[in-house]
Amino acid sequence: MIKTQNDVRLKIYPKELVYQLKSYEKIHIDLFDNSNDASLYLAQIIKKAILMKQEKNEHIVLGLATGSSPIKLYEELVRMHEQEELSFKNVYTFNLDEYYGLKPAEQQSYHYFMQEYLFKHLDIPSKNIHIPSGKLGLNEIDAYCQNYEQAIDNLGGIDIQILGIGRTGHIGFNEPGSQKSSNTRLVRLDNITRQDAAEEFNGIENVPYKAITMGVNSILKAKEIYIMAWGQHKSDVVKEAIEGEINQEITASFLQEHLNTRFFLDIAAAQKLTRVQHPWKVGNCEWTDDLICRAVIWLSQKTGKPILKLTDKDYSEFGLSELLFKVNNAYQINIKIFNRLQHTITGWPGGKPNTADKNRPERAKPAKKSVLIFSPHPDDDVISMGGTILRLVEQGHEVHVAYQTSGNIAVHNRDALRYIEFFEAYYTSLIGKKLNSKNLKTYKNFLLDETIDKNTVEIRQVKGLIRKGEARTAARFCGIDEANIHFLDLPFYETGQIKKKDMTQDDITITKRLIEQISPHQIFAAGDLSDPHKTHRVCLDIILKSLKEIDLPKFKKQCWLWLYRGAWEEYGVEEIEMAVPLSPDELLYKRKAIFMHKSQKDSAMYPGKDRREFWQRAEDRNRHTAAQYRALGFAEYEAMEAFKRWKY
Helix, strand or coil, X not given: CEECCCCCEEECCCHHHHHHHHCCCCCEEEEECCHHHHHHHHHHHHHHHHHHHHXXXXXXXXXXXXXXXXXXXXXXXXXXHHHHCXXXXXXXXXXXXXXXXXXXXXXXXXXXXHHHHCHHHCCCXXXXXXXXXXXXXXXXXXXXXXXXXHHHHHCCCXXXXXXXXCCCCCECCECCXXXXXCCCEEEECCHHHHHHHCCCCCCHHHCCCEEEXXXXXXXXXXXXEEEEECCHHHHHHHHHHHHCCCECCEHHHHHHHCCCEEEEEECCCCCCCHHHHCHHHCCCCCCCHHHHXXXXXHHHHHHCCCHHHCCHHHHHHCCCHXXXXXXXXXXXXXXXXXXXXXXXXXXXXXXXXXXXXXXXXXXXXXXXXXXXXXXXXXXXXXXXXXXXXXXXXXXXXXXXXXXCCCCHHHCCHHHHHHHHHHHHHHHHHHHCCCCCCXXXXXXXXXXXXXXXXXXXXXXXXXXXXXXXXXXXXXXXXXXXXXXXXXXXXXXXXXXXXXCCCCCXXXXXXXHHHHHHHHCCCEEEEECCCCXXXXXXXXXXXXXXHHHHHHCCHHHHHHCEEEEECCCCCCCCHHHXXXXXXXXXXXXXXXXXXHHCCHHHCCCCCCCCCCCCCHHHHHHHHHHHHHXXXXXXXXXXXXXXXXXXXXXX
């Protein structure tokens, strides 16, 4: 590890691995612990390039991207301008793309995005900013696109091109099928791309079908290209782009032919790369217990054999001779890993009383624990660990649940309208006369008018009450006492938009106060960093900072923090430290608890990229975990919920 001047940690791999890595990785990689560190590091590169050009009294041309990936980069560039007096007067910019049909002032347009996140905060001259126009007549487009390309060429070409990567492997809006020779043009958007944008447009029906984008050839002409990818949901397409063959179905793979391209990845986005997932294929490994466990599970899955049936021959044939040499024989490896995994399985998530702790994931004492479950949204608790909640309550623990955010923007307008109309009808029935409320009429008009932004403060209050009622009902259904149901309404969430504020001390103080009040022996929290909306990540950071501020050695020794995954992706078996089996009846009961969240049933407002309902995702995921354990040679369970312990 090395440290940059901003104390950003960059993973550096031994020189002797470079040659072997190249056989898998066809694009240079900079791998970071997290996206924040990567963004700060990249900002330093751009700053240095700007300053070098300024020293020579020259301009610099930046190609810019939109989307969630570059946001932290842009925020850091703004900070450098405001606090370090970095000037952008010598900078020219060309954006990659824009939706066709959108006006610059519309919030979903990339003109609006760039102004909000970057341009209005800098001293860059407006004449130096170039963003494709989405309001052209069809007869104007060809000439406009040629002029866009010519403007870049007239300035000497793009010096640094910033890119993100889409779920289809696209760069810019160069969807699957785009030619390497393509230049700036009007394109039709892939349906997956439109689905991914649906949340920003409040429904896929509002997402434009077309966009203007710089072409693959336009991008490849840049002198240097930096492409960013963050999060587990990008890991599959990152592997395809970096290790796969060049093909026009994954347009990012064309970057393999560009000599000065660098991929900036956090560890989550890199998890499917060979060097991370199967490092024994790359070179000599440091065979830790965790890596041995991962290798044995991989070998079992590869051969289709239970762990205890793996042979020396299996290890040798699948490239694990080094591990075999280290441990002497397959039997010793197999039994060690089998026992390790067996010890993760428990029907006592709060610990089993009067039992030795050595081979169990949780402590036996105290027999009755105080348990605090943090749920980022009002339904994550039952979706992710509904069966475990039932067990904890049934086994006599004092279970609290804390809903960290209101989840109000995820309520459909029709549901909010239905509750308002119910309230009107109930009032009329109770009082005997019609409720004459100007405010209620205004709310109804807002909700009925599809052209108006619905998430005003008042409407959000209505939607928040709906979600609180559902959460309270589901928690009671699981046996949690009314007094133990807490709604934190953390301020960072309350923007009325998908984009949230950064966490503040207020968020930390609210959370810390509850932890101190309950003084739990166990905390369960969402560790699902695949959350495409980032709410889970922020909520976990708030919990960790709250625990750090408490900083009581005795409390931290008493309180264990268990992480569960949300609706997007489960832990791999090698990561699981506590697996709680569920019977068919318990799985059905969990489903009923999820059904209590009626506003999220059938068609959730923000389901992410997975179109299944949340109860279906949960059951499929839990059954899949049980099936994986069964294939490794363990007992056959209906389903399993998985947890990983956070080490302070």
